[in-house]
Amino acid sequence: MSEQIPERESMEVDVVIVGAGPAGLSAACKLMQLAQKNKKELSVVVLEKGSEVGAHILSGALFESRALDELFPDWKDRGAPLHTAVQQDEVLMFRDHQKAISIPLWMVPKPMHNDGNHIISLGELCRWLGEQAESLGVDIFPGFPASEVLYHDNGGIKGVATGEMGKDSDGKPKASYEPGMELHASVTLFSEGCRGHLGKQLIDKFELDKETQTQHYGIGIKELWEIGSDKHQPGLVVHGAGWPLSEHGATGGSFLYHFGDNLVSMGLITDLSYENPYLSPFDELQRFKHHPRIRQYLDGGERIAYGARAITKGGLNALPKMCLPNGLLIGCDAGTLNFSKIKGTHTAMKSGLLAAETAFNAIHGDGSLADYEENFNRSWLYEELHRSRNFGAAIHKFGSWLGGAYNYIDQNWFTGKLPFNLTDPVPDHQALKPASGLKPIEYPKPDGKISFDKTSSVYLSSTNHEENQPVHLKLRKQSLAVETNFKLYAGPEERFCPAGVYEFLNTETSPELQINAQNCVHCKTCDIKDPVGNIDWVAPEGGGGPNYANM
Numbered sequence: 175m176s177e178q179i180p181e182r183e184s185m186e187v188d189v190v191i192v193g194a195g196p197a198g199l200s201a202a203c204k205l206m207q208l209a210q211k212n213k214k215e216l217s218v219v220v221l222e223k224g225s226e227v228g229a230h231i232l233s234g235a236l237f238e239s240r241a242l243d244e245l246f247p248d249w250k251d252r253g254a255p256l257h258t259a260v261q262q263d264e265v266l267m268f269r270d271h272q273k274a275i276s277i278p279l280w281m282v283p284k285p286m287h288n289d290g291n292h293i294i295s296l297g298e299l300c301r302w303l304g305e306q307a308e309s310l311g312v313d314i315f316p317g318f319p320a321s322e323v324l325y326h327d328n329g330g331i332k333g334v335a336t337g338e339m340g341k342d343s344d345g346k347p348k349a350s351y352e353p354g355m356e357l358h359a360s361v362t363l364f365s366e367g368c369r370g371h372l373g374k375q376l377i378d379k380f381e382l383d384k385e386t387q388t389q390h391y392g393i394g395i396k397e398l399w400e401i402g403s404d405k406h407q408p409g410l411v412v413h414g415a416g417w418p419l420s421e422h423g424a425t426g427g428s429f430l431y432h433f434g435d436n437l438v439s440m441g442l443i444t445d446l447s448y449e450n451p452y453l454s455p456f457d458e459l460q461r462f463k464h465h466p467r468i469r470q471y472l473d474g475g476e477r478i479a480y481g482a483r484a485i486t487k488g489g490l491n492a493l494p495k496m497c498l499p500n501g502l503l504i505g506c507d508a509g510t511l512n513f514s515k516i517k518g519t520h521t522a523m524k525s526g527l528l529a530a531e532t533a534f535n536a537i538h539g540d541g542s543l544a545d546y547e548e549n550f551n552r553s554w555l556y557e558e559l560h561r562s563r564n565f566g567a568a569i570h571k572f573g574s575w576l577g578g579a580y581n582y583i584d585q586n587w588f589t590g591k592l593p594f595n596l597t598d599p600v601p602d603h604q605a606l607k608p609a610s611g612l613k614p615i616e617y618p619k620p621d622g623k624i625s626f627d628k629t630s631s632v633y634l635s636s637t638n639h640e641e642n643q644p645v646h647l648k649l650r651k652q653s654l655a656v657e658t659n660f661k662l663y664a665g666p667e668e669r670f671c672p673a674g675v676y677e678f679l680n681t682e683t684s685p686e687l688q689i690n691a692q693n694c695v696h697c698k699t700c701d702i703k704d705p706v707g708n709i710d711w712v713a714p715e716g717g718g719g720p721n722y723a724n725m
């Protein structure tokens with residue numbers, strides 16, 4: 175069999191886009207609109223690793239429509255799924271497991287106000303954007319991860335290759351083996367979202383982050399609940415900070431949005447700069463739901479979906495260069511999220527629109543991809559990110575209370591124009607302290623009504639991977655998992671992974687790390703938080719991973 179491995183076929187297109195999220199799909203739609211307007215032929219292909227568009231999309235999601243207004247001013251007539259307008263903003267500072275203080279809205283940093291925004295399912299919006307793209311002539315290939323960047327001899331990006339299918343766990347071809355496909359393009363747009371695995375390689379190879387500050391991340395764990403209609407307040411937005419993360423010196427924030435038919439989208443974002451290796455973001459969310467201010471909505475309701483995804487939150491100060499030879503890095507693959515708004519969708523979309531305009535002009539000899547930087551710097555996206563550039567660093571440096579006060583003054587009094595940049599130089603994976611001297615955190619047992627275990631949670635994400643395939647979570651050095659992570663940090667991957675992928679076995683005798691790759695929900699936290707940077711997340715066989723219906 176090995177001698178007869180078929181060769182990869184190739185396909186020539188004008189633009190290949192990696193990832194059908196808001197950034198990639200907005201770029202695809204805009205490219206075709208420009209082609210139609212200028213009466214030009216253009217071939218655009220979008221690759222998506224999920225089994226369908228939206229299957230791997232997970233977000234809050236509060237949606238600011240500014241970029242959508244630009245892309246489809248008639249989005250209402252086209253039936254865009256923006257059904258629930260925000261009616262009320264509430265911001266809580268959780269003091270402990272019982273108490274919370276409501277912060278008057280005038281004291282809340284302005285970017286966190288949500289008048290005019292909508293509560294949506296981002297998965298649903300992406301499906302709709304996918305339909306718009308296809309009707310404009312874009313080819314979308316779901317179930318096809320881009321697994322390799324292809325280069326010309328001169329070092330420029332030639333395109334990408336999709337992953338092979340049908341290799342067994344030892345990497346040997348099975349009877350069902352199919353090679354990947356090469357897509358050669360004039361321009362390749364990388365829009366894989368937070369910690370894209372090709373994006374990570376490109377940032378390293380082209381030293382795109384050489385002059386920027388350290389990037390930072392959070393892990394967002396989300397649940398979707400159906401609750402009693404008597405408790406449902408469509409349009410209510412509740413954000414929170416403080417407890418439970420503050421108990422262990424960690425920061426982050428919670429969200430709870432009432433939308434649709436008796437649905438509540440809720441979750442907790444834990445900043446991955448936390449120091450205590452015993453902290454478990456999953457268990458923090460489970461105990462958080464028992465707080466009376468949260469439980470009041472969930473009691474008697476049913477949890478119908480679960481998932482997790484990392485967010486890139488370093489903002490403008492940590493934004494790498496986005497221009498590559500023959501390519502652009504856009505959306506959260508680069509890090510365009512506005513942390514002061516906890517919103518990255520409209521900014522990812524705008525980065526896609528700017529990429530489309532730049533690429534279209536470059537393809538037609540009217541400029542080059544290098545113009546992206548100037549186009550970006552002249553846009554409202556730059557202005558917005560510049561205003562909020564110190565927000566995350568202030569919270570990391572000063573904590574939720576003082577950092578919040580700094581952000582209030584910076585945003586509400588000085589509109590983000592205080593003339594300095596706060597720095598936050600310790601990478602998240604280096605923030606963990608050794609476990610010796612720290613007490614393991616005892617999390618309460620789940621009650622099966624409000625709080626749950628990981629196994630039943632992952633079940634609700636409909637995650638599925640072909641089991642007999644190479645493990646897609648690659649350890650750079652096998653021995654480090656035990657020698658460093660287990661011995662020094664008490665095996666933090668068991669806790670930072672929200673899907674139970676990592677498990678230390680034989681802990682009393684000869685510990686070894688078991689990787690249950692089939693559980694992976696593609697959140698990428700392990701790639702970010704492993705204390706020695708030992709884990710590389712690469713795309714598994716196409717279609718594998720969660721199957722989110724509407725997250």
Ligand SMILES: Cc1cc2nc3c(=O)[nH]c(=O)nc-3n(C[C@H](O)[C@H](O)[C@H](O)COP(=O)(O)OP(=O)(O)OC[C@H]3O[C@@H](n4cnc5c(N)ncnc54)[C@H](O)[C@@H]3O)c2cc1C
Binds near residue numbers: 197516
């Ligand atoms: C819990 C949580 C809550 C959030 N709340 C909000 C909110 O309320 N409002 C807001 O505006 N933003 C919010 N965000 C942020 C927002 O979701 C992101 O900023 C936004 O989704 C980024 O869009 P993107 O297109 O860059 O990436 P993504 O949305 O991550 O999309 C990337 C796509 O690329 C695909 N992909 C990745 N790698 C490959 C590959 N190699 N080959 C093929 N396909 C690939 C993925 O499967 C995915 O479909 C939240 C995020 C989280 C995690």
